[in-house]
Structure formats: C-alpha cells, structure tokens
Amino acid sequence: MTSITDPNVSDVFASAMEEIHNKQLKTFGEIIDVTTELCQSHRQVVKSAHDSCLKKCKDDEMLFETIRTFERDLVQKNASLKRKQLAISEMISEIQQKEMQKDDIIQKLDKLKQEQAKRKELIESQNKTNKNRLRNLQKARVVFQDHLDMEMRTIFGKTQLVKGEKLQFVFRNISPSDQDSAYVVTIGIKEDGSYQIVSSDPVLKCLSVLESRLQETNNLPAFLANVRKEFISLARC
Template identity: 75%
Template sequence: MTSITDLSSSVRFTSAMENSHNNLLKQYGEILDTSTELCQSHRQFVKSALDTCLKKCKDDEMLFETIQAFKKDVEQKTVSLKQKQRDISEVVSDIQQKEMQKDEIIQKIEKLKREQAKRKDLIVSQNKANKDRLKNLQKARIVFQDHLGMEIRTILGKTKLVKGEKLQFVFRNINPSNQDSAYIVTIGIKEDGAYQIVSSDPEIECLPALERRLQETNNLPAFLANVRKEFISQARC
C-alpha cells in the first residue's frame, strides 16, 4: 500500500478530487440549466394555460350572455305565443258563434219559407174558395134577384163582431098581403173564409142550424132558398 506521505499519491489524490469536483460542478450546472429550462417551460405553460383559461372564461361569459338573451327571447316568444293562442281561441269561439247564428238564421229562413209556402197555399185556397163563393153569389143573384125579386146590398159593419164588408140579401114577394115587405138576412165571411150569418130580420129560430149547414156544404143558393122558405113560413103564420 502506497503511503499517503508519498508526494505523487497526494498529487494524484488531489487531481482525482478536482476531477470529481469538476464533474460535480458540471453536473450541477447541467441540473441548473435543466431546472432553468423547466422553469421557463413551466412559466410558458402556466402563461399559456392562464391565457387559455381567460379566453375560456370570456367565451363562457359570452355563451352565458347568449343563453340569457336566448332564454329572454324564448320567454318573450312564449308570452307572444300564449297571447296568439288566446286570440285564436277568441276567433274560433267567434266563428263558432257566427256558425251557430248562421244555422239559426238558415233555420229561420227555412221556417219562413215553409210558412210563406203555407200562406201561399192558403191564399190560393182562399182565392179558389172566394171564386167559388163568387160563382155561388152570381148563381144566387140569377136565381133570386132575377126570378124572385131579391135585392143584394153591400154594407160595412161598424162593430168588432161584424167589422168589414157584408152582404145583405133582401127578400120580397114573401108576404101575400104585402109583396113589397122586406125580409133581410145579413152574411159576412170570416178570416178563414167560412160564411158567417150576422143577423136576420125578422129573426129565424133555426138560423144557426142553417148556418152550420152552409159552412158544411158551402152551397149559398141552397142556404138562401131555405132562408126564403123560413120567411115564407113565418109570413103565413
């Protein structure tokens, strides 16, 4: 073993120590350089991450504002839609009411048409009945006025019961002792077209029965003939 007092050994030991120290310094320097690069890289990474976070925050704020604006717009549109739905409901209700009114008007029109048709038929029937009565009156006039000296007068009733135009049939040549003596029966026509006996002078007891017979048969000449017979029967009593 070499003695430590050996000069060459001391030199070699010192040289080894310096080399070791230099290597350590070199390694430490490399570590410092690496640490510095890592610090710089870390700073850049942190700065980049911070910038990214800030940008993300701004984007999120803009997105939030957009969402809020969209939400507000949706709420406004929802309110508007509800109002439009109410308006539509009112319009639909109004249309339904008008349709109901239209149906009612159509039904009233149809009813009026039916009533008008009935009135028309009634008028036609009454006109026909009046024509038949006119023929009967003409026949009666020929039979009684021309052959039996009967006079026909037109009078206007003044009371509610005999209001309107009436016909008076004046019979003569009834009483043998007084041929000019007048025997009178007054006839009117009801609203339904039926004959109505207003009065007779002198009064005939069976006149209501003769009136019913007249309304059943509508034969005026036969009625006047029966009235004349009753007057003759009374004159001879």
C-alpha cells in the same frame, strides 16, 4: 509528471483552474441562457394561457348572456303561445257556437219554409174556394137580383161577432101589403172562408138551422132561396 518543485507549476495550475473556471462560467452562462429562455418561454406560455383563459371567460360570459337572452325570449314566447292558444280556444268555441246557431237557423228556416208551403197551399185552397163562392154569388145575384128583386151589398163588420167583410142581402116583394119593404139577412165570411150568419131583419127563428145547412152544403143560392121563403112565410103570418 511535473515536479512540484517546478517553478511553473503554479502557473500551470492557475491556468488550469482558470480554464476550468472559464468552462464553468461558460456552462453557467449557458445554463443561465437556457434558464432565461425557459423563463421567457414560461412567461409566454403563462401569458398565452392567461389570455386564453380571459378570452374563454369572455366567451363564456357572452355564451351565458346569450343563454339568458334565449331563456327570456323562450319565457316570452311561451307566454305569447299560451295567449294565442287561449285566443284559438275561444275562437274555436265561438265558431262552434256559431255553427250551432247556424244549424238552429237552418232548422228554423226549414220549418218556416214548410209553414210557408202549408200557408201557400191553404191560401191556394182558400182562393179556389173563394172563386167558387164568388161564382155562386154571381149566380145568386143574377137569379135573385134580376128575377126576384134582391139587392146585394158589401159592408165591413164593426162588432166582435164577425170581423172583416160581410155580405148583406136585401129582399123586396116579400109582403103583399108593402112590396117595397126590405127584408135583410147579413152573412159574414170568416178567415177560413166559411160563411157565418150575422143577423136577419126581421128575425128568423130558424136562422141557425139554415146556417148549419149552408155550412154543410156551401150552397149559397139554395140558402138565400130558403131565407126568402121564410121571410114570405113570416110576412103572411
């Protein structure tokens, strides 16, 4: 051990202290360097975290704005969907009404077809009846005009009693005193094709009875023959 009286002790101590001081300075410098690095690293971490937070905030704002946009679009689409549903409901209702109208029209058409078929049958029946009457008229015309001096005329009614076509039969050679004197009976044809006696000149009291018999038998020649007989009887009175 160096003696305290050694003149170099102070130098050794100073050298030792300086060495210790240098080590401490070095250690402190290392600590400062580490602290500086840690601070820089911390600042970088904080900056990175701050930047990440800012980016996250911006991303969240964009996300929220996107959500709000989607919500607005959803509201508009829902409103549009309700309008379309209402329009579809009205269209369906209109289609149903048209279907009902269609069914009604079909029923009316079927009814009209049935009525038309009945009219056709009635017309055919009337035509057949009229043809038979025409043949009877032709026979009566031949018999009475050629053999009994009878004239047949076609006239059109102007009274409310019988409208439409009428047949007028003019008999001559009735009165022995005046063979040219005309005796007339007028017959109307009704819509159903049946005969109706309009008048006679001179008036025959039994005309209604002759008319009833004509409607029962539909025998016009026989009716005209009976009318002629009644005119002859009347002329001889």
